Amino acid sequence: MKSDRRVKYTKMVLRNSLIQLLNEKPFEKITIKELCQRADVNRGTFYVHYNDQEDLLQQIQDELIEGMQNLCEKGGCKKSDWFKYVRENKDAVLCLYSHKATKSFAERINSLLREYLKLSVKDRGIKNEGKNEILFDYLVSGIVGCTLHWLTRDCPCDDEQLICILERLWQGTVSEFVK
Amino acid sequence: MKSDRRVKYTKMVLRNSLIQLLNEKPFEKITIKELCQRADVNRGTFYVHYNDQEDLLQQIQDELIEGMQNLCEKGGCKKSDWFKYVRENKDAVLCLYSHKATKSFAERINSLLREYLKLSVKDRGIKNEGKNEILFDYLVSGIVGCTLHWLTRDCPCDDEQLICILERLWQGTVSEFVK
DNA sequence: TAAGATAATCAACACAGTGTTAAAAAATAG
DNA sequence: CTATTTTTTAACACTGTGTTGATTATCTTA
Numbered sequence: 001m002k003s004d005r006r007v008k009y010t011k012m013v014l015r016n017s018l019i020q021l022l023n024e025k026p027f028e029k030i031t032i033k034e035l036c037q038r039a040d041v042n043r044g045t046f047y048v049h050y051n052d053q054e055d056l057l058q059q060i061q062d063e064l065i066e067g068m069q070n071l072c073e074k075g076g077c078k079k080s081d082w083f084k085y086v087r088e089n090k091d092a093v094l095c096l097y098s099h100k101a102t103k104s105f106a107e108r109i110n111s112l113l114r115e116y117l118k119l120s121v122k123d124r125g126i127k128n129e130g131k132n133e134i135l136f137d138y139l140v141s142g143i144v145g146c147t148l149h150w151l152t153r154d155c156p157c158d159d160e161q162l163i164c165i166l167e168r169l170w171q172g173t174v175s176e177f178v179k
Numbered sequence: 180m181k182s183d184r185r186v187k188y189t190k191m192v193l194r195n196s197l198i199q200l201l202n203e204k205p206f207e208k209i210t211i212k213e214l215c216q217r218a219d220v221n222r223g224t225f226y227v228h229y230n231d232q233e234d235l236l237q238q239i240q241d242e243l244i245e246g247m248q249n250l251c252e253k254g255g256c257k258k259s260d261w262f263k264y265v266r267e268n269k270d271a272v273l274c275l276y277s278h279k280a281t282k283s284f285a286e287r288i289n290s291l292l293r294e295y296l297k298l299s300v301k302d303r304g305i306k307n308e309g310k311n312e313i314l315f316d317y318l319v320s321g322i323v324g325c326t327l328h329w330l331t332r333d334c335p336c337d338d339e340q341l342i343c344i345l346e347r348l349w350q351g352t353v354s355e356f357v358k
Numbered sequence: 359t360a361a362g363a364t365a366a367t368c369a370a371c372a373c374a375g376t377g378t379t380a381a382a383a384a385a386t387a388g
Numbered sequence: 389c390t391a392t393t394t395t396t397t398a399a400c401a402c403t404g405t406g407t408t409g410a411t412t413a414t415c416t417t418a
Contacts, residue, residue: 006385006394028207028233033375042396047377054207098285106277137328138321138348145320146313169317169352176351185365185414212404221367226406 011049013039018056022095027053061096061105064089068112083147083159090151097148114140117170125178135177139170190228192218194239197232201274206232240275240284243268247291262326262338269330276327293319296349304357314356318349 017039021030030053036043050056067089071081086093096105114136118128126132143166150162196218200209209232215222229235246268250260265272275284293315297307305311322345329341 004386004394010395031375032377043376044378044397045395048394052376134325134328134344135348137325138345141324141328142317142321142352145324146316149313149316149320165313166317169314169356172355172358173321173348173352176355177348179351183365183415189366210404211406222405223368223407224366227365231405 007049010039010041010045013041014046014049014056015060018053018060019091019095023091027057027095057096060092064092064096065105065108068109072112072116079163080159083163086147087151087155087159090155094148094151110140110144113143121174124174126174135174139173142173143170186228189218189220189224190238192220193225193228193235197235197239198270198274202270206236206274236275239271243271243275244284244287247288251291251295258342259338262342265326266330266334266338269334273327273330289319289323292322300353303353305353314352318352321352322349 014035017035018030021035021038032046032053033043035053035056036046050059067085068082071078071085097109098106117136117139118126122128126135146166146169147162150156193214196214197209200214200217211225211232212222214232214235215225229238246264247261250257250264276288277285296315296318297305301307305314325345325348326341329335
């Protein structure tokens with residue numbers, strides 16, 4: 001009733017085509033016309049499901065975020081699951097993260113991590129106060145920056161090693177901060 | 180011979196119009212037509228100086244980077260001058276940093292800072308080795324992230340305070356790392 | 359300040375992509 | 389199989405693009 005095979009197929013090929021095109025050229029230069037040609041979908045059909053390229057990208061983003069949130073809820077945010085998920089969706093993550101138009105992606109990831117970090121350190125004398133915000137800016141930016149660079153370089157070390165060194169870095173930062 | 184007042188004027192109003200428009204809408208939605216209307220410059224004239232919107236943005240970027248490099252060379256990169264410059268060019272910096280198409284901006288800033296940090300710590304046992312790259316990823320991302328957030332929030336504290344806390348944070352990270 | 363050089367404007371052009379229609383064809387669910 | 393839903397097709401007006409040649413305005417410098 002709510003999911004016709006044809007609709008599923010159309011949305012799938014359009015999503016794949018966009019990600020594929022994003023690896024070839026910047027988002028700004030991707031036209032709806034070529035997107036549909038690549039997907040072998042009629043241009044009119046595109047407008048049935050999406051308003052424009054950005055709308056499509058937004059839906060891809062929403063699915064990714066949802067996947068991450070599910071990981072965080074179930075099993076209390078296992079780090080290894082999280083990095084695995086990110087690595088497996090590398091192309092989409094990199095595209096989305098550095099894309100201004102759908103800027104909310106970076107912000108949503110950042111705030112997910114920020115909340116996690118705040119929880120992690122609340123028993124170490126780091127209260128949720130305004131003057132500590134900059135510490136979290138620093139931690140979040142540092143961890144995300146390292147992760148993105150790791151993805152960009154095609155994951156030169158395995159997940160566990162990355163997690164280990166990141167943990168050492170941010171725990172170290174916090175230790176110094178409370179001195 | 181190489182600088183006609185008319186050219187200077189045209190380029191100036193086009194630059195200003197772009198920055199102004201970037202504060203109203205995303206880059207992708209800015210047309211050459213409206214850019215020229217805003218600047219009161221004939222559309223044909225735009226094409227004499229630039230290929231497209233991105234070309235214009237690139238030139239704005241190049242000037243900003245050049246200004247930063249000049250600051251670093253003269254007077255050995257005074258931090259206060261640097262943050263002052265960034266703050267005074269806030270609008271352009273924020274636009275450029277989070278814009279993918281001219282993605283080199285973020286990378287150029289990052290590598291400027293990375294080189295500076297490497298120089299700063301070379302007498303502390305942190306060698307320029309591959310295994311230390313992630314430390315610099317972390318430092319650079321953290322410092323830049325804090326600075327951008329500071330700019331976004333309209334500089335809630337003055338330059339010196341920001342410099343002071345950032346210095347404490349990254350020096351702390353390094354101390355922990357060498358342990 | 360006058361003359362020649364250079365730059366900006368104007369109007370027109372073919373062309374690309376957009377967003378929307380209505381009717382025909384194809385695929386699906388029950 | 390049949391009624392329903394989706395996709396395709398072809399056409400439409402519209403907006404922005406990139407380029408042109410002729411005209412007007414402004415600048416440089418002698």
